[in-house]
Amino acid sequence: MKKAAFFACLCCTLFSCSNVEKKASEKLQVAREAFERGDYSEAKIQIDSIKILYPKAFETRREGIGLMRQVALGEQEKTLLYLDSMLQEKQKAVDAIKGNYVFEKDAEYQKTGNYLHPSQVIEKNLHRSYLRFQVDENGVMSMTSIYCGPYNIHHTAVKVTAPDGSFAETPAAKDSYETTDLGEKIEKADYKLGEDGNVISFLNLNKDKNIRVKYLGERPYSTTLSPNDRKAVAAVYELAQLLSSITEIKKNMEEANLKIEFIKRKIAEEEKKEAE
Numbered sequence: 001m002k003k004a005a006f007f008a009c010l011c012c013t014l015f016s017c018s019n020v021e022k023k024a025s026e027k028l029q030v031a032r033e034a035f036e037r038g039d040y041s042e043a044k045i046q047i048d049s050i051k052i053l054y055p056k057a058f059e060t061r062r063e064g065i066g067l068m069r070q071v072a073l074g075e076q077e078k079t080l081l082y083l084d085s086m087l088q089e090k091q092k093a094v095d096a097i098k099g100n101y102v103f104e105k106d107a108e109y110q111k112t113g114n115y116l117h118p119s120q121v122i123e124k125n126l127h128r129s130y131l132r133f134q135v136d137e138n139g140v141m142s143m144t145s146i147y148c149g150p151y152n153i154h155h156t157a158v159k160v161t162a163p164d165g166s167f168a169e170t171p172a173a174k175d176s177y178e179t180t181d182l183g184e185k186i187e188k189a190d191y192k193l194g195e196d197g198n199v200i201s202f203l204n205l206n207k208d209k210n211i212r213v214k215y216l217g218e219r220p221y222s223t224t225l226s227p228n229d230r231k232a233v234a235a236v237y238e239l240a241q242l243l244s245s246i247t248e249i250k251k252n253m254e255e256a257n258l259k260i261e262f263i264k265r266k267i268a269e270e271e272k273k274e275a276e
Helices: 004-037 040-053 058-102 199-205 227-275
Strands: 100-103 115-118 130-136 141-149 157-161 167-169 177-182 183-190 212-216 223-226
Touching: 004 115, 040 058, 058 227, 100 167, 115 227, 130 183, 130 227, 141 212, 141 227, 157 199, 167 199, 199 227
Parallel strands: none
Antiparallel strands: 100 115, 115 130, 130 141, 141 183, 157 167, 157 212, 177 183, 212 223
């Protein structure tokens, strides 16, 4: 009797295990079909459900891990294709307008060049106090407050005000310097987009308005943003958005390629183990 009961229990266990593997395999097949049609989200859901519903279906779960790697590889390759198309689109947009800017780069001292609006090249703005805008090749935009006058004001920040009273103000510049040229006092302070107290975005938003610029220093000094300077901030801001997008896309493409290499290496290692 005991032997009969033992064999009966054993048969039940084997049948149960076989049934579990069968149901798990059905889930895995659904996952494979989803993977084949490019529905990676559904494939992942089905693979994850095997682990939850059939934790003892060890063989099917092992196959599921292999399929999950294929899914991850497919996702990254799909992402890479999308990023590449986005990169081409942004690059076309840059190529269409970059001829409207002056590109400055000293090959001896600079690794990265800068784009300026033609109206703001140094040669056209000697002896003038104004806000100068530029963007480097990676899309990092910056603003320089330039003061020229008979005496120093020792400024380290600027405040810009629109006709309706709204305003923005930079924090103290991290990079500023002063010099004298033939008796003329020259001061410059630099502010990067994102570290400028929202001044650059404020100027771009109000590019069609008469903006008052107040230099914040030991002595008071104010001026008005000229029409050309308003055009410059809007034009450089537009290019900066495109260039920074390109930089971000390239960064994401590099990350996707690294993930693809990692997944392929894991797949190769598993195939090698199975062959052995």
